[in-house]
Amino acid sequence: MIIHQIEELRKLIKSWKKEGLTIGLVPTMGALHNGHLSLIKKSVEKCDRTIVSVFVNPIQFCPGEDLEKYPRTLDADTKLCEDAGVSIVFAPSPKEMYGEGHIMSNDFLTYVIPPFFYVNKLCGKSRVGHFDGVCTVVNKLFNIVQPDFAFFGEKDRQQLIIIKKMVHDLNIPVEIIPCPIVREESGLALSSRNKYLSENGKKEALVLNRILFNIKTCYNKGIKDVEALTETAYSFLNANHTLEYLEFRDKNNLEEKKVADDNTIVFIALHVENVRLIDNIEL
Amino acid sequence: MIIHQIEELRKLIKSWKKEGLTIGLVPTMGALHNGHLSLIKKSVEKCDRTIVSVFVNPIQFCPGEDLEKYPRTLDADTKLCEDAGVSIVFAPSPKEMYGEGHIMSNDFLTYVIPPFFYVNKLCGKSRVGHFDGVCTVVNKLFNIVQPDFAFFGEKDRQQLIIIKKMVHDLNIPVEIIPCPIVREESGLALSSRNKYLSENGKKEALVLNRILFNIKTCYNKGIKDVEALTETAYSFLNANHTLEYLEFRDKNNLEEKKVADDNTIVFIALHVENVRLIDNIEL
Numbered sequence: 001m002i003i004h005q006i007e008e009l010r011k012l013i014k015s016w017k018k019e020g021l022t023i024g025l026v027p028t029m030g031a032l033h034n035g036h037l038s039l040i041k042k043s044v045e046k047c048d049r050t051i052v053s054v055f056v057n058p059i060q061f062c063p064g065e066d067l068e069k070y071p072r073t074l075d076a077d078t079k080l081c082e083d084a085g086v087s088i089v090f091a092p093s094p095k096e097m098y099g100e101g102h103i104m105s106n107d108f109l110t111y112v113i114p115p116f117f118y119v120n121k122l123c124g125k126s127r128v129g130h131f132d133g134v135c136t137v138v139n140k141l142f143n144i145v146q147p148d149f150a151f152f153g154e155k156d157r158q159q160l161i162i163i164k165k166m167v168h169d170l171n172i173p174v175e176i177i178p179c180p181i182v183r184e185e186s187g188l189a190l191s192s193r194n195k196y197l198s199e200n201g202k203k204e205a206l207v208l209n210r211i212l213f214n215i216k217t218c219y220n221k222g223i224k225d226v227e228a229l230t231e232t233a234y235s236f237l238n239a240n241h242t243l244e245y246l247e248f249r250d251k252n253n254l255e256e257k258k259v260a261d262d263n264t265i266v267f268i269a270l271h272v273e274n275v276r277l278i279d280n281i282e283l
Numbered sequence: 284m285i286i287h288q289i290e291e292l293r294k295l296i297k298s299w300k301k302e303g304l305t306i307g308l309v310p311t312m313g314a315l316h317n318g319h320l321s322l323i324k325k326s327v328e329k330c331d332r333t334i335v336s337v338f339v340n341p342i343q344f345c346p347g348e349d350l351e352k353y354p355r356t357l358d359a360d361t362k363l364c365e366d367a368g369v370s371i372v373f374a375p376s377p378k379e380m381y382g383e384g385h386i387m388s389n390d391f392l393t394y395v396i397p398p399f400f401y402v403n404k405l406c407g408k409s410r411v412g413h414f415d416g417v418c419t420v421v422n423k424l425f426n427i428v429q430p431d432f433a434f435f436g437e438k439d440r441q442q443l444i445i446i447k448k449m450v451h452d453l454n455i456p457v458e459i460i461p462c463p464i465v466r467e468e469s470g471l472a473l474s475s476r477n478k479y480l481s482e483n484g485k486k487e488a489l490v491l492n493r494i495l496f497n498i499k500t501c502y503n504k505g506i507k508d509v510e511a512l513t514e515t516a517y518s519f520l521n522a523n524h525t526l527e528y529l530e531f532r533d534k535n536n537l538e539e540k541k542v543a544d545d546n547t548i549v550f551i552a553l554h555v556e557n558v559r560l561i562d563n564i565e566l
Contacts, residue, residue, distance in 0.1 A: 006454065018303075107399045110418065110452035116390045135393065136453075143454040169393035170419075171289065171426040 002078055002089045006097075006144055009051075009090055013145060021048035025147035025174075027138055030054040030091075031071040032080050035182040035190035039151040042179055044085040051145055052081050053090040055097065059104045060133030071195055090145070097140065106132075112139045112170070114162045118254055122158045122245060122267050123278065134159055135166050142174055150174050155181045155189055157265060157280045161254060181279070183209065189279045201273040204240045208268050211236050211246070212281040215266050219283050224260045244269035244276070251282060285361055285372045289380075289427055292334075292373055296429060304331035308430035308457075310421055313337040313374075314354040315363050318465040318473035322434040325462055327368040334428055335364050336373040338380065342387045343416030354478055373428070380423065389415075395422045395453070397445045401537055405441045405528060405550050406561065417442055418449050425457055433457050438464045438472055440548060440563045444537060464562070466492065472562045484556040487523045491551050494519050494529070495564040498549050502566045507543050527552035527559070534565060 003009045016023060024047030026039045032054075043050040054077050061067040074091055081089050098104050112135040118124070119131045142150065152160045164176050182190045187209040188202060197205060211233040218232050226248045233246055248257040251265045260266075264283045269276065286292045299306060307330030309322045315337075326333040337360050344350035357374055364372050381387050395418040401407070402414045425433065435443045447459050465473045470492040471485060480488060494516045501515050509531045516529055531540040534548045543549075547566045552559065 010456070020301075106396065109398055110449045111396045112453070113389065113394045113396050115392055140452075140454045143456060146456065166393045169423075170395070171423045173293070173426060173429065 001087070002074075002091055004091055004093065004096065006092060009088065009144060012088065016049055017146070022148045023047055023145065024050045025141060025145045025150045026050065026052045026086075027141050027150065027152075028052060028054055028077075029056045029070065029192065030077045031073050031192035031195070032077045033182075033190045033192065035153055035155060037080065037084060038182050039153060039179045040081065040084045040086060042177065043149065043151050046177070047147075047149055049087040050085065051088045051090055051147070052077075052086050053092075053141055053145070054078075055090075055092055055137070055141075057097075057133060057137040058094055059098070059109075059136060060130050062127050062130055065127075066193075066196075071192055097137070109136075112136045112166065114166060115169075118158075118162050118165060121254060122247060122249070123269060124158065126244060126269075131159065131162050135162065138163055139166065139170075139172075142172055147174055149177050151177045151179055153179050153181065154280070154282075155191065155278070157267065158254070161252070187213070189277075191277065193275055193277065196275045197273055201275065204238075204272045205270075205275075205277055207236050207238075207241055207272075208270055208277055208279040209281075211268060212266055212279055216281055216283060219260055226258050226260055229260060229266075240272060242271040244271060284370070285357075285374055287374055287376065287379065289375060292371065292427060295371065299332055300429070305431045306330055306428065307333045308424060308428045308433045309333065309335045309369075310424050310433065310435075311335060311337055311360075312339045312353065312475065313360045314356050314475035314478070315360045316465075316473045316475065316477075318436055318438060320363065320367060321465050322436060322462045323364065323367045323369060325460065326432065326434050329460070330430075330432055332370040333368070334371045334373055334430070335360075335369050336375075336424055336428070337361075338373075338375055338420070338424075340380075340416060340420040341377055342381070342392075342419060343413050345410050345413055348410075349476075349479075354475055380420070392419075395419045395449065397449060398452075401441075401445050401448060404537060405530060405532070406552060407441065409527060409552075414442065414445050418445065421446055422449065422453075422455075425455055430457055432460050434460045434462055436462050436464065437563070437565075438474065438561070440550065441537070444535070470496070472560075474560065476558055476560065479558045480556055484558065487521075487555045488553075488558075488560055490519050490521075490524055490555075491553055491560055491562040492564075494551060495549055495562055499564055499566060502543055509541055509543055512543060512549075523555060525554040527554060 024043030026043050028036050056070050078089050111132050114131050114135050124131055215229050247267045248264050251263050257264050260283050265280050267280045269278045307326030309326050311319055339353050361372050394415050397414050397418050407414055498512050530550045531547050534546050540547050543566050548563050550563045552561045
């Protein structure tokens with residue numbers, strides 16, 4: 001079943017809470033793929049009721065980003081959710097989420113702002129304000145759905161870490177369940193933005209996971225020095241790749257690592273055919 | 284009963300929720316007076332269980348403000364609450380609320396930030412960051428207590444409007460109950476900061492409500508022009524008063540009024556003996 005109105009969803013959730021049912025939330029922007037499906041399956045398995053939100057959140061897109069052309073496939077998404085045992089697809093309009101006039105600036109809207117130390121690096125460096133929009137909408141969804149568990153993919157690892165930090169800092173009564181990256185057989189991490197790539201672009205995009213898995217192999221062989229591990233990456237790059245960042249950071253607080261250890265995550269962002277792709281791996 | 288730990292409170296609240304009991308929250312910084320007591324009584328009357336939080340919130344004090352010397356009277360506060368039928372006094376430490384190291388800057392802490400249009404005026408103008416701290420701590424308290432109703436005094440009217448805006452914008456499942464200003468027989472609005480005033484200072488402080496009630500009288504007589512209404516105030520002031528602001532604003536969105544109407548609130552802030560006092564009146 002699909003619900004578009006907040007109040008209608010609230011009523012349903014209230015009745016579930018009264019029955020003592022547990023609720024899982026999988027927040028998405030739609031264009032669902034097998035990555036999302038793995039989160040959905042985990043929620044359906046763990047919770048009595050699963051709600052998948054499908055909302056292309058305007059306030060997490062930065063100027064010049066792909067808000068207008070972001071893929072919207074609500075019918076297919078709903079079908080996929082129903083087949084997977086989801087109770088409700090929650091697909092509100094921007095007006096339903098942000099009110100009449102769509103006044104979405106911080107002049108007129110209350111924002112949830114993650115700590116500067118967590119957003120001034122990696123994706124936050126080029127996507128200024130992105131995580132403010134993410135935290136604000138996720139906070140709203142938590143308040144609307146009041147889930148016991150919420151499921152986030154490790155693909156957007158910085159986002160996952162920031163959401164966990166928000167939940168901790170604001171004492172939000174929800175347990176965040178991280179879900180592993182799902183990859184194509186080729187190794188390419190699934191992403192809704194892969195749709196923008198040509199066949200050749202998809203081949204070029206394999207460089208992300210090649211670099212990461214190579215670093216992990218080197219680390220397992222005993223190389224811990226981050227500078228040395230970083231250097232192993234460059235031989236994989238060619239003129240079709242524009243590297244945005246390759247960084248080694250702590251998996252809890254995003255502090256930079258000079259020497260890699262078992263709490264290290266390697267983050268990469270790289271542009272292929274003007275499509276921004278990200279990936280990461282835990283050492 | 285007094286509780287200092289978040290987890291202990293959560294357990295109790297969970298059991299109340301299971302029983303279907305309604306919960307009222309009265310957030311305070313302690314130093315309780317009859318103003319607070321009126322909120323508490325309203326909650327006790329309306330809700331099955333009432334929680335009064337007593338927390339001098341460091342992040343809502345600006346540099347140079349009275350964080351250290353702010354009155355702390357927990358024993359008396361607890362007694363007053365018990366006598367009034369409060370179920371729990373929740374009195375966490377700063378460490379319990381903000382964690383080890385008390386790292387409370389926005390470099391390392393998630394903040395809830397009210398809209399700029401609501402904070403760049405009245406008290407927000409001189410107390411930069413104050414309402415960020417208020418919204419963040421109230422958001423935390425809402426997440427910890429998950430109250431059905433929360434009670435705020437109209438004395439801090441800008442705060443009340445900002446909290447209502449936060450609840451709306453972030454879809455927080457709580458109903459805000461505004462409570463009228465309580466005044467001494469003299470007309471002085473009750474405030475924990477009145478304790479800083481000498482006997483003579485308390486007399487001088489009567490100018491706030493004299494100005495406000497005089498404006499209301501003039502308004503009721505048919506004077507609607509804000510400039511004319513403002514001028515009626517100046518005759519009340521003397522060298523012992525430092526006027527910070529006297530403003531006419533919309534009661535919902537704080538827009539400035541040139542012509543007063545029934546949606547207008549008159550806000551005043553004034554310093555007596557270096558104590559900052561505020562008051563307001565609805566026309």
